[in-house]
Amino acid sequence: MDHEHLDTYRGHLLNRVERRAEHARRHTSHPFHLFINEQRVGELDGMGREATLQVQHPARIQTVQVRSEDGVLLGGLCAPEHGYKTAHIAIGRDSIDLDVRNHAQGGTVNAAYTPAPPLWSRARRLFDRATDRRASTSAPPLYVPAMRTMAFTQVLVAAVLVGVVADRWTGWSTQERTPPPVTPAQAPWVAPMAEVAKLEQRLTDLMQMQTKAIDTMQTQQQTMAQLQRTITKLSAAQETVASGVVTVQREIEKREKGVGREVDRMSRLLMTRAQNAQEELQAEIQSLTIANDRLSKERLDLERSNQELKQRLKAAGIDISKAAPSKAGSGDLAQREQPANTQIAEGRRSSEPAPLLFWVTFQEGTSEDSIERLVREVQGRKGTITDGWQAVEIVHPVESPDRFLDKIRQAKIVKAVRTVEAR
Amino acid sequence: MFRAGMMGTLSKEQSAADRHPDAGRLDQVVTTPEEFDRVVAQALPALLDRATSYTKRFLRETGQWSDDVAHEKFVLRWGAEYLERFLVCGRSEVPCRPLFLLDSLVARQHSQPEPFCYHPELLTPLGRLIDGLLSRAAISRDALIALYYHCYGLGPGQVIAVLGMAGSESQRIYKNFQRWRDTGWQRAMEDAGISADEIAEFSRQQATHRHRFNADAERLIRFAQAHYRKSEPDHYACPSPVEWEDMFAQGYGTDYRIWHLALCVDCLQTAWDVGGARTASIDKPRVDFRIHPS
Numbered sequence: 001m002d003h004e005h006l007d008t009y010r011g012h013l014l015n016r017v018e019r020r021a022e023h024a025r026r027h028t029s030h031p032f033h034l035f036i037n038e039q040r041v042g043e044l045d046g047m048g049r050e051a052t053l054q055v056q057h058p059a060r061i062q063t064v065q066v067r068s069e070d071g072v073l074l075g076g077l078c079a080p081e082h083g084y085k086t087a088h089i090a091i092g093r094d095s096i097d098l099d100v101r102n103h104a105q106g107g108t109v110n111a112a113y114t115p116a117p118p119l120w121s122r123a124r125r126l127f128d129r130a131t132d133r134r135a136s137t138s139a140p141p142l143y144v145p146a147m148r149t150m151a152f153t154q155v156l157v158a159a160v161l162v163g164v165v166a167d168r169w170t171g172w173s174t175q176e177r178t179p180p181p182v183t184p185a186q187a188p189w190v191a192p193m194a195e196v197a198k199l200e201q202r203l204t205d206l207m208q209m210q211t212k213a214i215d216t217m218q219t220q221q222q223t224m225a226q227l228q229r230t231i232t233k234l235s236a237a238q239e240t241v242a243s244g245v246v247t248v249q250r251e252i253e254k255r256e257k258g259v260g261r262e263v264d265r266m267s268r269l270l271m272t273r274a275q276n277a278q279e280e281l282q283a284e285i286q287s288l289t290i291a292n293d294r295l296s297k298e299r300l301d302l303e304r305s306n307q308e309l310k311q312r313l314k315a316a317g318i319d320i321s322k323a324a325p326s327k328a329g330s331g332d333l334a335q336r337e338q339p340a341n342t343q344i345a346e347g348r349r350s351s352e353p354a355p356l357l358f359w360v361t362f363q364e365g366t367s368e369d370s371i372e373r374l375v376r377e378v379q380g381r382k383g384t385i386t387d388g389w390q391a392v393e394i395v396h397p398v399e400s401p402d403r404f405l406d407k408i409r410q411a412k413i414v415k416a417v418r419t420v421e422a423r
Numbered sequence: 424m425f426r427a428g429m430m431g432t433l434s435k436e437q438s439a440a441d442r443h444p445d446a447g448r449l450d451q452v453v454t455t456p457e458e459f460d461r462v463v464a465q466a467l468p469a470l471l472d473r474a475t476s477y478t479k480r481f482l483r484e485t486g487q488w489s490d491d492v493a494h495e496k497f498v499l500r501w502g503a504e505y506l507e508r509f510l511v512c513g514r515s516e517v518p519c520r521p522l523f524l525l526d527s528l529v530a531r532q533h534s535q536p537e538p539f540c541y542h543p544e545l546l547t548p549l550g551r552l553i554d555g556l557l558s559r560a561a562i563s564r565d566a567l568i569a570l571y572y573h574c575y576g577l578g579p580g581q582v583i584a585v586l587g588m589a590g591s592e593s594q595r596i597y598k599n600f601q602r603w604r605d606t607g608w609q610r611a612m613e614d615a616g617i618s619a620d621e622i623a624e625f626s627r628q629q630a631t632h633r634h635r636f637n638a639d640a641e642r643l644i645r646f647a648q649a650h651y652r653k654s655e656p657d658h659y660a661c662p663s664p665v666e667w668e669d670m671f672a673q674g675y676g677t678d679y680r681i682w683h684l685a686l687c688v689d690c691l692q693t694a695w696d697v698g699g700a701r702t703a704s705i706d707k708p709r710v711d712f713r714i715h716p717s
Binding site: 078 | 464471499500502506512528531559562563564566607618
């Protein structure tokens with residue numbers, strides 16, 4: 001049941017879509033509504049006269065639709081992304097011309113309604129078409145209207161002449177007959193030969209005037225043709241200008257993009273440089289931090305050793321005071337205090353380490369440069385060489401002598417180290 | 424899972440294309456509008472199926488699909504709507520491949536924030552009736568003017584009085600009512616897929632439970648009005664009471680009054696309150712849903 005219902009509905013929709021074109025052809029419910037991007041923007045009041053509607057749309061136009069008052073979709077178009085597009089929508093005998101232009105910001109739509117021309121105009125057009133079809137094989141299109149006019153005039157003149165001749169012939173043939181009774185009202189129409197001659201003269205004048213009129217028409221047509229050529233040239237020039245504008249716009253966009261890329265590249269370069277400098281700075285800070293840590297550690301070691309020395313000194317002072325005889329006099333006490341004072345003085349001196357002098361021998365083949373480098377590293381001064389032993393003096397040792405000498409012994413180029421001069 | 428779902432949908436479309444032998448020609452290039460018309464006219468069922476299947480896929484992927492007749496009708500209706508637009512706009516796109524042009528047109532429509540008015544309650548029989556009337560009003564002035572009757576129970580004379588019209592505009596209102604009565608309403612019902620039985624059932628419900636029926640209708644009308652007002656961007660914003668008063672007193676904004684008040688019951692009441700839309704012979708407008716045309 002549902003399936004049947006759906007099929008019926010689908011059939012109805014298909015039928016509606018199929019009938020749409022037919023409906024649009026014969027539909028005439030005015031006015032026509034204009035929709036841009038499915039939104040109603042205005043109406044064309046086409047009640048038998050020409051009407052136009054121009055709409056400026058703030059957003060980019062995608063679709064334009066024309067609907068009748070009862071909502072039937074009569075026509076439309078998909079707008080281009082950039083540039084313009086036109087469409088001609090036939091609604092019965094009427095028509096609507098759409099012109100859509102999309103710019104960088106928004107777009108415009110021009111809609112022009114043209115009603116069907118009146119009956120006589122359509123008949124004339126049909127006649128013109130038929131004549132055109134006949135004349136198109138023998139004459140160029142530009143002279144067709146002139147030839148048509150001339151032919152028409154010739155036919156007219158021939159008809160008038162035939163009429164005049166017939167009139168004369170009738171006069172001659174009825175000369176012997178009894179003239180019919182003439183009433184005063186009919187008298188002017190029964191003209192003598194002089195009147196006929198006058199009529200002929202008038203016809204000749206008429207023909208001359210027609211010839212002049214034909215000449216004037218031909219001149220006008222030539223002017224019109226020239227005007228059309230000028231308009232064609234003008235529109236071509238306009239198109240060229242429009243395309244030039246588009247090209248310039250694209251060029252500007254390209255340049256803007258190019259400048260943007262250059263700026264991006266420069267900024268990236270500067271950023272990279274800044275990052276490198278930052279990394280180098282960070283590495284330096286890190287190395288300085290490590291060196292600082294090492295120095296703090298060494299300072300702590302020194303302070304600790306200094307503390308130990310002080311404690312030792314104190315302990316030594318206590319031992320001495322215990323070992324001294326209690327019966328000793330005050331003079332002796334002064335003598336006993338002297339070595340302690342001396343030790344304290346030495347201890348004070350030891351807090352400012354004395355220069356360290358040692359002698360060192362090097363491995364065979366060690367270059368002078370390597371020796372110089374080692375001496376520089378330990379911030380020492382080279383002394384004399386005695387029996388292959390190089391004297392080295394450290395003016396401001398920062399470590400205890402034993403530890404320092406151990407470090408020296410561990411150097412690759414060092415063979416042996418001693419603190420006593422060789423004899 | 425998503426990929427599998429997509430593959431499934433595409434394979435169904437493929438099989439649908441196989442059912443329609445004319446569909447094969449649609450992927451060839453057509454170069455003139457006449458050729459476009461000819462090729463497309465031969466393959467309308469295939470194109471309708473394709474547009475419908477895309478709409479179904481959109482509802483599935485946005486979690487709005489349900490396997491029932493109401494949803495099937497909904498996608499058919501929108502498939503036909505897309506196909507109609509494609510037939511009109513496609514002629515201006517030649518040279519093109521019709522099949523892919525339809526795809527792009529539907530995809531562009533579906534890429535919009537609200538491609539159509541979807542709400543589960545608008546898929547009920549009453550919802551479809553109201554949606555059918557309001558969606559028609561978004562594209563047809565006949566349907567728009569008829570909304571004053573269907574939603575507020577106002578006849579042509581009352582519409583003219585409430586909107587403060589005169590002269591040729593009044594005549595136009597009568598013509599709108601006439602055309603809607605003659606052909607518009609029937610066409611709207613057929614396009615919305617509402618059968619004669621369903622209309623008879625609405626009439627029965629309205630007769631027996633008038634108050635409840637009207638309350639249900641008002642809820643759906645308010646929802647649908649909020650959506651379809653957007654079809655008229657210049658007329659979307661609701662003016663303040665002072666602005667309404669000024670508009671009626673100065674006599675400008677006739678078009679605004681017509682389009683906005685048909686799609687906004689609150690503004691109609693505001694305009695009534697400030698005196699602009701007030702007339703002695705008419706009560707204050709409220710939602711009074713009518714099924715048949717006047």
